[in-house]
Amino acid sequence: MAQAKAKAKPKSRAKAGAARHWTADIFDVLKRHNLKQVAYVPDTGQAPLIEACIRDNEIRAIPLTTEEEGIGVLAGAHLGGEEGALLLQSSGIGNCINMLGVPIECRMPLLMIVTMRGEWGEFNPWQLPMSQGTQAALEAVGVIVLRADSAERVGETVAAAAKMAFDAGRVVAVLIGQRVVGHKNWDR
Amino acid sequence: MAGRKAKAEELQRGAAVAAILKRRGDALVVTGIGNAVHDVAASGDVAENFYLSGIMGGAAMVGMGLALARPDRRVLVITGDGEMLAGIGSLATIGVEKVPNLAIVVIDNRAYAATGMQATHTARGVDLAGIAKASGFNHAVAVSDAAGLRAVVDDAYEKPGPYFAVLRVKSEGSPRVRVPADGTFTARRFRRALLGDEMNP
Amino acid sequence: MAKAPIPTRKQQPWADPVHGVLRDFDIRQMAYVPDGGHARLIGLCLADPKMRSVLLTTEEEGVAQMAGAWLGGQRGVFLTQSGGVGNCINMLSVIQECRIPLLALVSMRGQWGETFPWQVPMGQGTQAALEAANVIVKHVDEADQVAETVRAAAAMAFNTSRAVAVVVSQRLTETGGRG
Numbered sequence: 001m002a003q004a005k006a007k008a009k010p011k012s013r014a015k016a017g018a019a020r021h022w023t024a025d026i027f028d029v030l031k032r033h034n035l036k037q038v039a040y041v042p043d044t045g046q047a048p049l050i051e052a053c054i055r056d057n058e059i060r061a062i063p064l065t066t067e068e069e070g071i072g073v074l075a076g077a078h079l080g081g082e083e084g085a086l087l088l089q090s091s092g093i094g095n096c097i098n099m100l101g102v103p104i105e106c107r108m109p110l111l112m113i114v115t116m117r118g119e120w121g122e123f124n125p126w127q128l129p130m131s132q133g134t135q136a137a138l139e140a141v142g143v144i145v146l147r148a149d150s151a152e153r154v155g156e157t158v159a160a161a162a163k164m165a166f167d168a169g170r171v172v173a174v175l176i177g178q179r180v181v182g183h184k185n186w187d188r
Numbered sequence: 189m190a191g192r193k194a195k196a197e198e199l200q201r202g203a204a205v206a207a208i209l210k211r212r213g214d215a216l217v218v219t220g221i222g223n224a225v226h227d228v229a230a231s232g233d234v235a236e237n238f239y240l241s242g243i244m245g246g247a248a249m250v251g252m253g254l255a256l257a258r259p260d261r262r263v264l265v266i267t268g269d270g271e272m273l274a275g276i277g278s279l280a281t282i283g284v285e286k287v288p289n290l291a292i293v294v295i296d297n298r299a300y301a302a303t304g305m306q307a308t309h310t311a312r313g314v315d316l317a318g319i320a321k322a323s324g325f326n327h328a329v330a331v332s333d334a335a336g337l338r339a340v341v342d343d344a345y346e347k348p349g350p351y352f353a354v355l356r357v358k359s360e361g362s363p364r365v366r367v368p369a370d371g372t373f374t375a376r377r378f379r380r381a382l383l384g385d386e387m388n389p
Numbered sequence: 390m391a392k393a394p395i396p397t398r399k400q401q402p403w404a405d406p407v408h409g410v411l412r413d414f415d416i417r418q419m420a421y422v423p424d425g426g427h428a429r430l431i432g433l434c435l436a437d438p439k440m441r442s443v444l445l446t447t448e449e450e451g452v453a454q455m456a457g458a459w460l461g462g463q464r465g466v467f468l469t470q471s472g473g474v475g476n477c478i479n480m481l482s483v484i485q486e487c488r489i490p491l492l493a494l495v496s497m498r499g500q501w502g503e504t505f506p507w508q509v510p511m512g513q514g515t516q517a518a519l520e521a522a523n524v525i526v527k528h529v530d531e532a533d534q535v536a537e538t539v540r541a542a543a544a545m546a547f548n549t550s551r552a553v554a555v556v557v558s559q560r561l562t563e564t565g566g567r568g
Contacts, residue, residue, distance in 0.1 A: 042300045042303045042304065042306035043303055044303045044304055047303075047304055047306075050306075063306065063307065063308075063309070065270075065273035065274055065276060065308075065309060066244070066245060066273075066274045066275075068476070091243070091244070091479050091482070092479070093478075093479070094477075094478035094479025094480070094481070094482065094522070095244075095245075095274075095449075095476075095478075095479045096475075097474075097475035097476070097478050097511070097514070097518055098472050098473065098474070098475025098476045098511050099475070099476075100475070100510070101472070101475070101507060101510040101511045102507075104510040105506060105507050105509070105510050124241075124242060124369060125242070125369055125370060125371070125486060126241055126242020126243065126369070126371065126482065126486050127242060128486070129481070129482035129485040129486055129522065129523060130478070130479050130482045130522075133478070133521035133522050133523065134521075136517060136518075136520070136521035137478050137517075137518050137521040137522070139517070140514030140515075140516075140517035140518040140521060141475065141510050141511060141513075141514040141518065142510055142513075142514065216461075218457070238460055240453075240483065242482065242483075242486060243479060243480060243482050243483050243486075244479075245449065245453075245480070246449065246450075246452070246453035246456070246480055246483060247453075248453075249449075249450040249451075249453035249454045249457065250453045250454070250456050250457035250460070250483075251457060252443075252454055252457060253418060253453065253454035253455060253456060253457025253458040253459075253460070253461065253463075253465065254457035254458070254460050254461040255457070255461075256418055256441050256443075256454075256457075256458065256461070256463070257417070257418070257457065257458045257460070257461025257462055257463035258461040258462070275449070275450065275453070277445075277446030277447050277450060278446070278450050278453075280446050281443065281444070281445055281446055281450055284444065285443055371483070371486040371487035371488075372486070372487055372488045374487075375456075375459075375460060375487040375488070375489060378460055379459075379460060379462065382460070382461065382462065383462045
């Protein structure tokens, strides 16, 4: 799979003409905003980004058992003077709707990077209910939602979201389309 | 009690689950998401299996609701460590409810195999059997060798529940098995096998 | 710590008829997180020998339990506060994906005369979040309409295999004793 190769080195600078992987663009935004805590639930789509965060000496990468833990961790980070980001899959949004009340109610900044499943060439039927409701569920509790549906737009969109989160003090989610992430394909 | 400093893991997950299911009799089986589905289906895609194939953290509680509804049948939940951690509060609820016919077997490979073998918290020392024991389960063990597995094969069906076992297995995924992905099908197939003509919508 | 007294029939007059409806539908499992809005109904269910009432640590457990109950041939009811709805949106995928009947009773906070600001974000988003998860929502804010609404919701849930939530307005659930 050509895509797997492209994923391999998110931090390497692209040579002229060679496409940078979109996760490298996200990583740059995280660094530009001096983020110190990155909480995540393991996810194939964001794996290169997670690995880059784990390797980075200034970022504490925190694996979670469930996504709502990450909302709490980042609220605490903000209270302690650090900012961070939560990396998750669309299904994980459904695990943290109530906990999102914390940053919403306290007007704390929060940046969420969400890789979508269940919307573009999905083969696993169980992914569809949650993905079809992801944006609506976020908006139900007042989260600002931006979308990126092409690899080139990911960096720009996350940069815009990060400004709204950290400069304007809002809870912002970037939904990265499954088209960008690629189909998850086990055996067919 | 769970031995965190267990010997080198020598259990192979597919063979371990097959050994347990060989004795299932009329037990009802609920699986968690991911490799557990394939481990169970490899022993036969039978109607008395319900595959919670798509959602993290619910297998233990589906097992509990089922066990309460059918006190005459043993209910066996087979799931992975990542899935169990995502619904860890369920252990407290089940421990309090003291459901006698419920057994939970966690296939602990210390990794999220479905997303690329990233470490789970059990890789860093979290003791699931210890949590189950402290939550009020009647029995909670962690095993990592053939002798331990032999005990689980009997106890999972015979010990008064709630029963909990962690199988520490080699850190690997499972071969893919053809499993019906359609939940409306597997759910109704399950109910027809269990309830026959009494099945209401 | 003293236990909060169960609200009287006068304070939550709709609870007894709702319990009657649950009996009519042969509801055998009830799953709940303690909640003042449902307090009388919870008390009635706990005292009912025909129902197994299960106290949860978090609401998503209840959705999974209801799926298991139905697989085993029993009907259940899931009681939650509006905040708890936000804890089980993903687990509701199980209900939708398997077309499992679900009867949920939601007591509202953050909606009618709320004085505690932290309840407002989730309270204002409860119905939209449920609908995002494809749950059919029936809102009720008249005490004498609650039981009838639950009856309609239960009939739909169990006969058409749908997830149906009856959202009980904070107008009805305020007992004055809740934090």
